[in-house]
Amino acid sequence: MMVTAAENKKLCEVGSGTPMGAVMRRYWMPFALSSDLPEPDCRPIRIRLFGENLVAFRNSDGQVGLLEEMCMHRGVSLALGRVEDNGIRCLYHGWKFGADGTIQETPNHCDARFKARMKAPAYKTHEAGGMLWAYLGPQDRVPPFRHFAFIDVPDSHRTIFRVVQRCNYLQLVEQGSDSSHVGILHSDNARPGWLEKTFTPSADTMNPAAFAVEDNAPAMELEDTEYGFQYVAFRQSDRVDGKFDETRERHARVYPFLMPTIRFIPAPKVLFTVFEVPMDDTTTATFFVIHGEQPVDRGHLKRLLGLNDPRYWSDEDNEFRANWSNGMGQDRDKMKVHWTGLPGVAFEDAVMGVAAGSIADRTREHLVAADVSVARVRKLLLGAADDVAAGHDARGANYADCTDLAAFDTLVAPGVDWRSLIPFGATARQQGEVANAASVD
Ligand code: FES
Ligand SMILES: [Fe+2]
Known part of the structure; x- marks a missing residue:
């Protein structure tokens, strides 16, 4: 999907009286x-x-x-x-x-x-x-209030980080639905041993970037749902020329995108529910809500996310302070042994968001097949703007029971339809529209 300057403006502006501002205000x-x-x-x-x-x-x-x-x-x-x-x-x-x-x-x-x-x-x-x-x-x-699984757990089983970043919400939303960056940007969490080329799956049960297989070009399939869309990213180790061995099972990360800006990230012992909240056109608050069936260790998660250095983020004002005047907090020396030289997963994501500029110029990009979900986010948001302008509700605004929505990792045996493995959105799936990895429009 080529984005024109006019579409980019329509996608990014959220103030009162703007088309996307009207969409955001419906949730x-x-x-x-x-x-x-x-x-x-x-x-x-x-x-x-x-x-x-x-x-x-x-x-x-x-x-x-x-x-x-x-x-x-x-x-x-x-x-x-x-x-x-x-x-x-x-x-x-x-x-x-x-x-x-x-x-x-x-x-x-x-x-x-x-x-x-x-x-x-x-x-x-x-x-x-x-x-x-x-x-x-x-x-x-006024839509019904949405019910999420994290609302039902005791406070000790849930922790929340709010990170205020100086960039437009859409570059963070796109990044959140972009599966192919995970194994690369987050190499040290996703593919421990990448440096020595000895892939060892991460043993950290709270690590959201942990993959069970090494494969950086996931094949994506996605479909629209009542609440937004969902996709699966297939991975398999040792693919030859990018082709899957059809006789072996594939690793699948299933991911629901909930309109207008919400995503779910799986880790073995916790689920991340992440909200990108536009404060204005060039400032975004990301709320990471992390919950599990056991009490969660906030200190451990803070280190994992890279939010434990008070120079760049603190509980005081939640402001993300890495920017060009402090070199984005990057340690170039550390890069000899570390992919990014940045402290952790959320820090890496935030820097990618901020380093794209306050509002990314989408008219000059070159999308590839792995960007299919990024293109779908834009399409659904623009579609919602048209729906609201025509007097309808925005997609998913009335989708209230979100307790089942969760991303998860699974293995898909040869011949099995991944949709049959999804425990949520059964009715939505029937109206779904299927896109394959070859199309990014
Ligand atoms: S009461 Fe006068 S400005 Fe508020
Ligand atoms: Fe990321």
């Missing part, structure tokens, strides 16, 4: 962690979401409000306000608002009818799975 999106607002009446937080400046606060009852940051009276930031008596009060003239935007008090204006007639711009919120979620779309199209 519930996480915007912060529950722990960012740790208790009732705590300090409010400034939020940037889809190019809008918002303020989030937790009222005395524990409910989370999400309002336009600038006070509706004369436009001072409510993030400086007092949070008290089930509302947030602007410091300037004391106007006070409830979590739903109701005007509770206007001390410098005594007309009660004014209060009753007006409302501060506010958005719907929901709290689940250790995260705060918002819906910014039209009020007559």
Whole structure:
């Protein structure tokens, strides 16, 4: 799929009134962690979401409000306000608002009818799975809240990293659905022994890049589903001229892409559910939600992801700080024994996102067969923009039960259809459209 400059703009811009902004606003999106607002009446937080400046606060009852940051009276930031008596009060003239935007008090204006007639711009919120979620779309199209498997586990079995990167969301979404980079960019995690050419599968049960076979040119098959699309990436060791030995089983990584920006990454003992949340056109918050059936070791995951160096990322502000002024955090000496010279999997991904520039120029690229899923992401997003413009819902917006959606690695015996191995999306598959690896349009 050739992308024109106009299409690239349409794909990447998420502000109010833009086609993709309208798509993004049709889904519930996480915007912060529950722990960012740790208790009732705590300090409010400034939020940037889809190019809008918002303020989030937790009222005395524990409910989370999400309002336009600038006070509706004369436009001072409510993030400086007092949070008290089930509302947030602007410091300037004391106007006070409830979590739903109701005007509770206007001390410098005594007309009660004014209060009753007006409302501060506010958005719907929901709290689940250790995260705060918002819906910014039209009020007559509120989709059901989505249920994910990670919501149902105890807090000890789940950990979340939020990484704020200075680049457009789409280059991160594309990367997340791109299977062929995994075995190359993440060589040290995916193919331990690559340097000595002695492939040894990773023994780390939380390692999302671990592959059981060495094969860097996966053959992809994919199909559209009700929630987005799903693909399988086939790998087999010792292929000759890229041809599969049809008498042997293939290794398969099955991957569902959930509209509009959500992916799942399998590791033996945990599942990563990853949300790319556009804060504005050139800033993206990636939420890595990692859960399992046992308590998860946050420290271990932090090292694996490469988020353990406070120069480049910290729990304080979640800002990813590798950029050209600090050499992207790359250790060139280390590259003698390490593929990237970068600290870990998420760090490597983030650098690839940022190093493509704030908004990647897609008019000059050269897609190959392995990029079929990247092309499909674009096609579905552009399709959703057309659907929303025509007055329909965006694909997958009403797909609420996501508890079964998971990526997984499996072996496919000769003659077996990979679709028969998928435990989710059975009805969606029937309407599916199948593409093969040869087509990237
Ligand atoms: S600007 Fe907020 S009350 Fe006046
Ligand atoms: Fe990656």
